[in-house]
Amino acid sequence: MLEVIDVWKKYPPKTQALREVSFEAEEGSITAVFGENGSGKTTLLKVIASFLIPDRGKVLIDSVNIVEKPSFAVEKVSISTGYERSFYYRLSVEENLKFFGMLNDLLGKTLKRETERVMKELGLLECRKKRYMELSTGYKKRVDVARALMKKASIYIFDEPCSGVDLRTRLKIHEIMKRLKESGRIVIFASHDLEDLKIADRVIVLKKGEKVLEFSPKKEDLAAVLRGILEIQAFPGD
Numbered sequence: 001m002l003e004v005i006d007v008w009k010k011y012p013p014k015t016q017a018l019r020e021v022s023f024e025a026e027e028g029s030i031t032a033v034f035g036e037n038g039s040g041k042t043t044l045l046k047v048i049a050s051f052l053i054p055d056r057g058k059v060l061i062d063s064v065n066i067v068e069k070p071s072f073a074v075e076k077v078s079i080s081t082g083y084e085r086s087f088y089y090r091l092s093v094e095e096n097l098k099f100f101g102m103l104n105d106l107l108g109k110t111l112k113r114e115t116e117r118v119m120k121e122l123g124l125l126e127c128r129k130k131r132y133m134e135l136s137t138g139y140k141k142r143v144d145v146a147r148a149l150m151k152k153a154s155i156y157i158f159d160e161p162c163s164g165v166d167l168r169t170r171l172k173i174h175e176i177m178k179r180l181k182e183s184g185r186i187v188i189f190a191s192h193d194l195e196d197l198k199i200a201d202r203v204i205v206l207k208k209g210e211k212v213l214e215f216s217p218k219k220e221d222l223a224a225v226l227r228g229i230l231e232i233q234a235f236p237g238d
């Protein structure tokens, strides 16, 4: 169980990136974090992964407050940040994945098997020898999602996993997130795209760092909710 309780985060001097954000996610569920650019999605995901320490509030994973014990989050959470510079540009796809697998304690045959499995899953087998720097944007995204799968975790976090990928890859990534859910994992992803929300059990909508709406796309009338979201997201003067 993941519990985010009254989380605040400020980037000094004055960007209040998160204000009083709370939500819960159970095992075997997918939560989408939706919101316009700069609304705080990435900041929230990084707080849950203990990459950032909130100024106030708690993040409980199985009742352990990771704000006080970040090492627990390191053990339980796997995050795909979508951050290009976190890969080795001159290493191949396969070498990058193996390197991160080793950092997550995978060795020998298990490392080989897991690398093959995730490369196959993300359609990376043909470009396994290509250097990371030579990949297109969509393929870099695939490697990023693949890397998150190279760790056995209870919580999987993906920051905009579907941005810049083609339709087939998007459906594949949806499938991967659904499979993680079915195996009892907690999945949290950020997205700008309404199409991605359909696979989520809960959607958290952020605006200027505040949770302005939480809904279940499977139970509620998506069209009505989307009209509400569009109103929430309206630009000043619209």
Ligand SMILES: Nc1ncnc2c1ncn2[C@@H]1O[C@H](COP(=O)(O)OP(=O)(O)OP(=O)(O)O)[C@@H](O)[C@H]1O
Pocket: 011, 015, 016, 017, 035, 036, 037, 038, 039, 040, 041, 042, 043, 044
């Ligand atoms: N390292 C940082 N230092 C200062 N301000 C930051 C930093 N990172 C983010 N911010 C600011 O915090 C706010 C929230 O940013 P965040 O990246 O969490 O938003 P986001 O919803 O992920 O946006 P996007 O859709 O563009 O990815 C923004 O105003 C942003 O400019």
Ligand SMILES: [Mg+2]
Pocket: 041, 042, 043, 159, 190
């Ligand atoms: Mg972001």
